[in-house]
Amino acid sequence: xxxxxxxxxxxxxxSKIKEDNTAIARAILAAFLTQNNSNLKSFLSKLSxxxxxxxxxxxxxxxxxxxxxxxxxxxxxxxxxxxxDVIKTHQMFCQEVLKLLPGQMAVIxxxx
Numbered sequence: 001x002x003x004x005x006x007x008x009x010x011x012x013x014x015s016k017i018k019e020d021n022t023a024i025a026r027a028i029l030a031a032f033l034t035q036n037n038s039n040l041k042s043f044l045s046k047l048s049x050x051x052x053x054x055x056x057x058x059x060x061x062x063x064x065x066x067x068x069x070x071x072x073x074x075x076x077x078x079x080x081x082x083x084x085d086v087i088k089t090h091q092m093f094c095q096e097v098l099k100l101l102p103g104q105m106a107v108i109x110x111x112x
Contacts (some may be wrong), residue, residue: 010033011087012094014103022087024053027062029086030071030079039070 009032011025024047031043040045043066046052052065062079066072094100 010094011090012100012103012105013087013091017084017087017091019084022084023056023062024080025087026082027056030075030082034071034074034078039067042067044069 005057008030011022011029013022013025015021027047028096029045031047035043046065046067055065056062063076066075091102094104094106095102098106100106
């Protein structure tokens with residue numbers, strides 16, 4: 001959030017939700033919940049890079065890609081305790097309320 005923009009993320013996966021295919025989604029949610037805006041922006045930029053996604057998909061632990069200055073302990077605790085139910089809830093909201101198909105992307109704007 002800033003005086004000009006607020007950003008939020010809802011997950012709408014197209015595949016079955018499991019621990020091994022939600023590492024990036026859980027890292028994003030954990031970062032939103034534990035990091036200040038500056039660290040969050042930098043971490044999200046790193047997560048959005050293709051090489052980072054490939055590395056995580058290949059088995060690299062999320063904690064290995066944390067950036068200097070991040071609150072590592074708080075992030076790691078939240079990441080490890082963040083259940084799959086929150087992603088399932090996002091998926092249900094996207095499909096039931098927003099009427100998106102599984103995996104379909106959208107941008108929702110609600111100006112001040």
